Amino acid sequence: MAEQEYSLPIPVADEASQEFFDGAKEGRLMLLRCSQCGRHRLPGRERCADCWSTETEWVQASGRGKLYTFGVMHQKYHPAFAGVTPYNFAIVELEEGPRLVTNIVECENDDLRTDMPVEAVFDSVSEETTLIRFRPAS
Amino acid sequence: MDDRELKGATAITGLGVTEQGKVYGHNTAWFAGEAIRLALDDAGLEKADIDGLLVNQGVTPLPGMGGIDLQNHLGLTNLRLLAGMQVGGATAGVMVQYAALAIHHGMANHVVCVFADAPLREGRSGGGAYGGAGGGYVPPGMSGLYTAFGMFGINAQYALAARRHMGMYGTTNDHFGAIAVGQRAWAAMNPAAQQRELITIDDYHASRWVAEPLHLLDCCLISNGGVAVIVSSAERARDMKQPPAYIWGMGQGHPGDLKRAGWDVDTQTGAPIAKERAFQMAGIGVDDIDVCQLYDCYTYTVLVTLEDYGFCPKGEGGPFVADGKLGPGGSLPTNTGGGQLSGFYMWGMTPLAEGVIQTRGQGGERQAEKNDVVLVSGNGGILDHHSTLVLSPQPS
Numbered sequence: 001m002a003e004q005e006y007s008l009p010i011p012v013a014d015e016a017s018q019e020f021f022d023g024a025k026e027g028r029l030m031l032l033r034c035s036q037c038g039r040h041r042l043p044g045r046e047r048c049a050d051c052w053s054t055e056t057e058w059v060q061a062s063g064r065g066k067l068y069t070f071g072v073m074h075q076k077y078h079p080a081f082a083g084v085t086p087y088n089f090a091i092v093e094l095e096e097g098p099r100l101v102t103n104i105v106e107c108e109n110d111d112l113r114t115d116m117p118v119e120a121v122f123d124s125v126s127e128e129t130t131l132i133r134f135r136p137a138s
Numbered sequence: 139m140d141d142r143e144l145k146g147a148t149a150i151t152g153l154g155v156t157e158q159g160k161v162y163g164h165n166t167a168w169f170a171g172e173a174i175r176l177a178l179d180d181a182g183l184e185k186a187d188i189d190g191l192l193v194n195q196g197v198t199p200l201p202g203m204g205g206i207d208l209q210n211h212l213g214l215t216n217l218r219l220l221a222g223m224q225v226g227g228a229t230a231g232v233m234v235q236y237a238a239l240a241i242h243h244g245m246a247n248h249v250v251c252v253f254a255d256a257p258l259r260e261g262r263s264g265g266g267a268y269g270g271a272g273g274g275y276v277p278p279g280m281s282g283l284y285t286a287f288g289m290f291g292i293n294a295q296y297a298l299a300a301r302r303h304m305g306m307y308g309t310t311n312d313h314f315g316a317i318a319v320g321q322r323a324w325a326a327m328n329p330a331a332q333q334r335e336l337i338t339i340d341d342y343h344a345s346r347w348v349a350e351p352l353h354l355l356d357c358c359l360i361s362n363g364g365v366a367v368i369v370s371s372a373e374r375a376r377d378m379k380q381p382p383a384y385i386w387g388m389g390q391g392h393p394g395d396l397k398r399a400g401w402d403v404d405t406q407t408g409a410p411i412a413k414e415r416a417f418q419m420a421g422i423g424v425d426d427i428d429v430c431q432l433y434d435c436y437t438y439t440v441l442v443t444l445e446d447y448g449f450c451p452k453g454e455g456g457p458f459v460a461d462g463k464l465g466p467g468g469s470l471p472t473n474t475g476g477g478q479l480s481g482f483y484m485w486g487m488t489p490l491a492e493g494v495i496q497t498r499g500q501g502g503e504r505q506a507e508k509n510d511v512v513l514v515s516g517n518g519g520i521l522d523h524h525s526t527l528v529l530s531p532q533p534s
Contacts, residue, residue: 009274011282020280041398044280049396069305069404071297072350077290078274086347089289091298097398103287109350114305131286 017043024130029061040096063120068093106135146534148238149375149382152181152368158482159332170254173364182379190219190246194229196255219246226518230486231525237369254364297349299404300438313456314437315342320465325476327504333480358478365487383497387420387528408524409446416526428508430472431489433517471506486516497529
């Protein structure tokens with residue numbers, strides 16, 4: 001989508017997610033990895049839910065995963081989406097483990113299947129923000 | 139402690155259900171007060187007999203912290219037990235459990251558990267009350283991604299859960315539809331139900347998509363109203379106005395969700411954890427259950443809950459319900475008041491209220507033939523929180 005035509009809501013980083021948003025702008029999917037137990041998680045929680053360590057490092061994820069589940073929205077909750085309804089919304093399970101909310105692109109809604117392999121697509125929607133969507137893996 | 143000593147130690151002795159649905163002109167506190175007034179009248183108790191109050195607030199606020207100022211709205215003095223409680227749709231069952239434990243251990247005599255909500259406003263859509271787009275606001279950080287990708291409301295969350303089950307087990311909309319059709323047939327026999335016109339499987343498929351794979355007829359109603367129950371000791375219950383609905387077993391299950399690979403949170407409820415203790419306490423197995431009142435925010439919730447109680451093997455909930463066994467005349471009468479799909483939506487109070495009615499044998503035209511063991515489930519969040527109650531007209 002060309003930047004000047006993008007009319008859907010655009011999220012911006014907060015302190016906890018700054019590296020995630022910055023990484024996306026540069027075409028990288030960034031995750032937090034627990035320095036103690038090595039498990040990956042999305043930003044937003046300071047403490048590792050497994051080992052309770054608060055020590056973390058940012059790492060680049062592969063950008064590959066599988067379509068864990070999806071839906072197709074018909075209800076018009078938000079006026080900005082009126083022109084694109086029905087559209088899909090999805091949860092992708094990344095190879096590293098975390099599950100990420102997204103949309104699937106380059107695939108008809110009727111062709112979506114749970115567990116299909118997908119890969120990240122970096123969609124620059126404003127100067128500030130690049131959204132990470134996914135497409136069927138080639 | 140042998141938890142079998144709790145079997146039949148307490149009972150539900152009062153039930154108050156206000157008018158439900160598009161009932162305008164009252165606030166949430168009025169509905170709560172009206173439900174409590176009706177429950178006291180039903181139980182044959184006076185206001186002064188109440189020494190415990192547990193409150194579950196819906197999406198519209200009740201007065202005070204978590205609703206506890208209802209005490210003063212209703213002039214309930216010198217209470218021995220008071221709390222606002224919240225585990226979503228599991229709360230109704232959970233309140234009854236804490237009330238039963240407190241009564242059994244002598245902390246209170248008659249405890250009122252109440253839920254009320256009034257999200258509907260005349261001339262305005264009620265859908266936004268349960269997960270609209272927040273007026274277009276985009277929260278900063280990762281939360282903003284939900285808005286950016288258009289994942290709005292509880293409907294979207296349950297669509298994801300239902301789709302995962304379909305993908306894993308081959309569950310279909312025909313299976314979901316069988317649940318909707320059966321419950322509407324029950325609702326047709328319930329004068330208190332909001333939707334009483336019979337539907338067919340074709341009507342189900344023709345109802346509009348909300349969020350695929352959920353049709354409109356997969357989704358619960360939204361209601362203004364209130365429901366209250368009173369819990370008392372079995373000893374007191376014997377001499378009260380209504381046939382006691384003895385509490386045989388109770389349990390909770392909160393599996394947790396780490397939102398990553400390996401967690402089947404969309405196809406697993408807390409029922410396996412909750413039922414283990416509840417069935418042990420009641421001394422029953424799943425085959426002993428005569429009537430089910432299962433939390434049904436969506437048709438899918440009923441299907442997955444049946445699996446998790448062991449009525450059928452995991453993943454076979456679709457074929458299990460397909461023959462209409464949950465509806466009138468079927469082998470497993472379920473949600474006999476129409477449930478939340480067709481009756482009214484008062485969170486966990488919907489299955490609990492009908493559970494009490496069936497246990498008492500007061501179901502009229504829709505009364506199940508056999509009601510020795512009645513199962514009531516509650517479900518909060520996106521299958522995150524579960525409560526189990528086993529009720530019976532027999533003390534033991």
